[in-house]
Amino acid sequence: MSMSSVLRDVRSGVIGILPIALAAVPFGLLLGSEAVRRGLSPAEISLMSLIVFAGSAQFLTVSIWSHPAPWAALALAAFLINLRHVLMSASLSPKLKDFRKSQKALVAFLLADEIWALNERRAIYHQITPGFYFGTALGLYVIWLAATIAGTALGEALPAPETIGFDFVFAALFISLVTGFAKTWRALPVVISSLAASLFFKSVFGGTGFIVAGGLAGMIAAALLPPERKDAR
Amino acid sequence: MSLDPATVMAIIAMALATYATRISGFIIGPYLPEQGRLKQALDAVPAAVLTAVIAPTLFNSPAELFAAVITAIAARRLPALGAITVGVGAVLLGRHFLGPW
Numbered sequence: 001m002s003m004s005s006v007l008r009d010v011r012s013g014v015i016g017i018l019p020i021a022l023a024a025v026p027f028g029l030l031l032g033s034e035a036v037r038r039g040l041s042p043a044e045i046s047l048m049s050l051i052v053f054a055g056s057a058q059f060l061t062v063s064i065w066s067h068p069a070p071w072a073a074l075a076l077a078a079f080l081i082n083l084r085h086v087l088m089s090a091s092l093s094p095k096l097k098d099f100r101k102s103q104k105a106l107v108a109f110l111l112a113d114e115i116w117a118l119n120e121r122r123a124i125y126h127q128i129t130p131g132f133y134f135g136t137a138l139g140l141y142v143i144w145l146a147a148t149i150a151g152t153a154l155g156e157a158l159p160a161p162e163t164i165g166f167d168f169v170f171a172a173l174f175i176s177l178v179t180g181f182a183k184t185w186r187a188l189p190v191v192i193s194s195l196a197a198s199l200f201f202k203s204v205f206g207g208t209g210f211i212v213a214g215g216l217a218g219m220i221a222a223a224l225l226p227p228e229r230k231d232a233r
Numbered sequence: 234m235s236l237d238p239a240t241v242m243a244i245i246a247m248a249l250a251t252y253a254t255r256i257s258g259f260i261i262g263p264y265l266p267e268q269g270r271l272k273q274a275l276d277a278v279p280a281a282v283l284t285a286v287i288a289p290t291l292f293n294s295p296a297e298l299f300a301a302v303i304t305a306i307a308a309r310r311l312p313a314l315g316a317i318t319v320g321v322g323a324v325l326l327g328r329h330f331l332g333p334w
Contacts (some may be wrong), residue, residue: 019313019314019317020313023317040240041235041236041237043235043236044235044236044237044240044241044244047236047241047244048244048247048248051244051245051248052244052247052248052251053251054251057247057251061247067237067239067240068237068239068240069237069239069240069242069243070243071239071242071243071246072246074243074246074247075243075246075247075249075250076250078246078247078250078251079250079251079253079254082250082251082254082255083254084254084282084285084286085251085254085255085257085258086254086257086258087258087278087282088255088258088278088282089254089255089256089257089258089259089262090257090258090261090262090265090275090278091258091275091276091278091279092258092259093258093259093261093262093263093265094262094265094267096259104259105256107259108252108255108256108259109252109255111255113286117279117283120279121279164325165321165322165324165325165328166321168290168297168300168320168321168324169317169320169321170287170290171287171290171291171297171300171301171304171320172300172304172316172317172319172320172321172324173313173317174283174284174286174287175287175301175304175305175308175316175320176304176305176307176308176313176316176317176320177279177283177313178280178283178284178305179305179308179309180308181279181280181283182280187277187280190277190280190281190284191280191281191284193281194280194281194282194284194285194288195284195285195288197285198284198285198288198289199288199289199292202288202289210285210288210289211282211285211286212285213285214281214282214284214285214286214288215278215281215282215285216281217281217285218277218278218280218281218282218284218285219274219275219277219278219281220274221277221281222273222274222276222277222281223270223271223273223274223277224270225273227269227273228273
């Protein structure tokens, strides 16, 4: 593959992630300011954005942080919130034909929700290339880190995201992605099962297990559908 | 720039826990079937997981449900950024005019 086509892929990756990365800015700011309020230093929360790079896990653990840090409880919380990434990486795995093993190790490190979702959408019509993947990942990674650091400095000067509707950005992005994946009637039982199971699980058990519960329910619904005709041949 | 040892250790443990979830799918990936029921289930992961992530948000308040419907309609015609803009506008309108459940 030529250098110019690699650069073209990197560029479409960066452009693709840009609006989403910008929408993540208020959350990075909020995370930084919340972390300082919870007694983490700017260096510590920046380190977390640098090596954990998982928005929802970071928010939850920062909100329950205490000193000295209960590392096992915090790691377990991060593990449980991120269990959905087992499903996400398993789904992405066969779509990374152009990637070397060492590149896949880096892909896994950068597999935040938004990166995963954007690359799954890419895979509907294109082969995912390293240039595209790392373009999307780099864009979000840099902006997430910068926003976290800026948040530690801004502190309580920030408006709450819900007053400007920014808390809905993530939901709106995912809704628009779901409509992209739901091209045929076969997606309908998947979406409905996932919706019902995650709401049920959340209202009964609370916590964050509802994502995996909903994901599994949707997968079971898909497995029970009659085989697609192209598979049957 | 202060780094507390217990905090740094917790952050490293979180990083390892997160990485474990993200690499696991690539480790089992080569053993996953390329056809059949399990393949159908895996193909459904994007729609199923994305739906599950946002499901509770949608039922937070009437404003969110209203905005979710508007966003889904907008997403059929607009690129993601346009649909998100419409959705944020709708949630602000909804919060202004609609009460809690």
